[in-house]
Amino acid sequence: MSVQNSIVPFFKPVDYVEILAQIHEELESCSQKERSNLYLLQYQIFKGLGEHKLMRRSLCTAWLKASNVYEKLIFGAWLKFERQGAEIISDFLSSCGRCATEFGIIDVAFELHANENPGFRGIDMLNGNHLSRIVSFQIGVEKIVCDRQKFAGLSIPFYAMLYGCFVESSFEDIDLSENNLSPSGMRLISDFSIKGSLNEAPSSLLLEILVFANKFCCESLKDAFDRKLASLVSSRQDAVEIMDCAIEENSPVLAASCLQVFLHELPDSLNDSKVFELLSNANRQQRSIMILQPYFPSTLY
Template sequence: MSKSHYQSLSQMNNVIPSVLTDASALFGLPQTDLIEPQIDPYLKFVDFVDVLADVYRRLENCQQFEKSAVYMEQCAIFRGLTDPKLYRKCLQLARQHAFDVHSKVVLSAWLRFERRDDELFGVSAMDCCGLSPECPRCSLVSGYNPESVTDPCLCPRNLEGDEDMEAKLEGQECSTSFSVGDEEGDDYDIWFCIGDDEVKCNRFKIASLSRPFKAMLYGSFTESRRDRIYFAQNGISAKAMKAADVFSRTKRVDSFDPNVVFELLVLANRFCCDELKCACDAYLASVVDDMESAVLLIEFGLQETAYLLVAACLQVFLREIPCSMRNPNVLRLFCSSDVREKLALVGHASFLLYSFLSYAAMEEDMKSNTTVMLLERMVECASLNWQKQLAFHQLGCVMLERKEYKDAQKWFEAAVQEGHAYSLVGVARAKYKRGHKYKAYKLMDSLISDNRPCGWMYQERSLYCSGKEKIMDLNTATEMDPTLSYPYKYRAVSMLEEDKIGPAISEINKIIGFKVSPDCLELRAWFLISLEDYEGALRDVRALLTLDPQYMMFHGKVHGEQLVELLCRHVPQCSRLIAGCNFMIGGPR
């Protein structure tokens, strides 16, 4: 527990009787003007069925390589629903139909994040779960194979192959020190002079590496008429040049030292040796297996535009989320606009990538600067209409949470211009926070008049009116969408203000009975403390902490664990054991 928690707990210990017998002694009872519905940071539509039907039609008619992107759009739509199974199923389908390495890496890591594998002890981020779609090795292989979704991973076979290869290489001298052509004395017809070393090579085989080499060795250059070429000014060592000669004969680099392969990759870029570059890229990608190696190699990969190497480094960072998001080097990589441009040059800057990063950052801390910067990168990558709607809307939600209302209004309005009607709720809320309550009311009134009404429209309009009109809007919102929790909370707190605690608890029980959320459990615990039903309050707070272990209660002033400790002092041991094992979070008290 943090130092601030201990200080808060110490203060509360001095007023334990008053805190638990009269909640208003320290924090005050809940009030209707202190609660308001949160704006969902997801896509919401007035004609939800029409939107889903349109996505289905496009899935039926699009090309195979387009399916993954359409499934991601469907995923963004389902994210706003209360059923996480639909959302995860769309993620799986998007991964199933992914064809490029970048999409496979991001989606595999996203699926791992959704399973919360990072919370399991003894599980490494690079461990394979056994199926191809989520295997870190398979993600680095390009190609489209939607039928492989249930195929077992080939990792065990690959590992056996690696062991066989190591056994074959064991006992051999360094690959750059032996010569494939030693048995053929006349195979060498050219020497590259690097410092005091002369590296014997075959002119034809070196020329076959690329067109620049062919032009240099067989064209009109003076090197074509020489058997000794001075190569010291090209930044390559004699050892690496020997390796280049070996590759020109064997087409393999997996027996070289990684430092030699680094030099070969630089040589390949300088002389446009595509085959050599691909071999070096694939080999270096295979040696990236932890955060340390990924942090060291990512800059080199970006500098040399090594697609697979950068993909392997990104895969480590993404599979280590949320832990990797606390690494300053990783944050600089993801948050910087300049680095995003470098990622784009190598084919690894996408809306998909920053959508995942922003999603993880918002879950960790919605108000952080990191979240804002990642969303700004997401905006830069957005090209399709739905992508812009989502990016603008989420930036508006974050700015609203940060109480930067002018910027929030700007981003919400941008989302509205892209056709996202739900963002008008954000525009109205930002206007209201800036003191324009009547404008907010007129905006929501116009939205209801111009569209087929939805529950969330009446819920939002209720914030900007009072009396019977407010209650009517709240009741209409409940009739249209019984899953909206704010109307129940408002009615319950209104009853509490009239000293009707029993009816208040019955009202909040209605929503808890079929939709359990931390805020509703907190409200009921608050009511139960007022009734001195500490056993029931303890049960609700513990249930709440299973949903959100970091939840702050009483308007964000007290950590849930602190309240549990205080309540335990007023609940007999036997009752505490029952409360800890039996979360009766639904139904009447």
């Protein structure tokens, strides 16, 4: 353990009354986004003073004032971990009000805003009057009939394929068999292109379509299936199996849902070799996907 790490738990300002008063004053005027960090600083001060009940109250308030889903995940897991620790305060949960029932699993897909510019819809289909309104995609021996304009609206690549200068734009039948997509998957995509909503499907099929959507830059399709898959993550085994795909396909909602499961099961999850390997081997880009942060390659610095 480093010197810094051994000192932090005993952080105690020279004049703790002054610093606590300063935090209180800043809380009166700061923005909502700054509140959780100030309560976290308050928590550290109370921890240094050995005020366990007050430090847990501060951590609980930090959770209540969290400005984003990741703070809620971290503070919620922290509270749960503290509750399991050796320094349990019997009346802690009752003193935290609604925290007693609400720092469990949260709906990550609901908390994370949908993509504000999710698709390619609204683009005029130029020079397409002479084209057939329908197009068939061949998947193996099956043909799935789709609305050409609706399908082209899924992404720029499909717009270019169906209305651009590619030779496929003049075809009524296009072979997409070499894209690891099943006929069932293509039918789901076709329905989504028309209705803009999802039909029920097994998770294996949802993963298949998520990979396809990422490959062809179908942002609205990818966002919808990312969120649907996220709602199905219910166990550590689910999270371990799906996290690799979430990272590979740059699916932040799904990755955050998997991360929540790992955090919610601390410290047991870190004793799972698969979880430990997955988290400890994650590089900077992979971590940025888990917490929905922009990734800047080191070459830019």
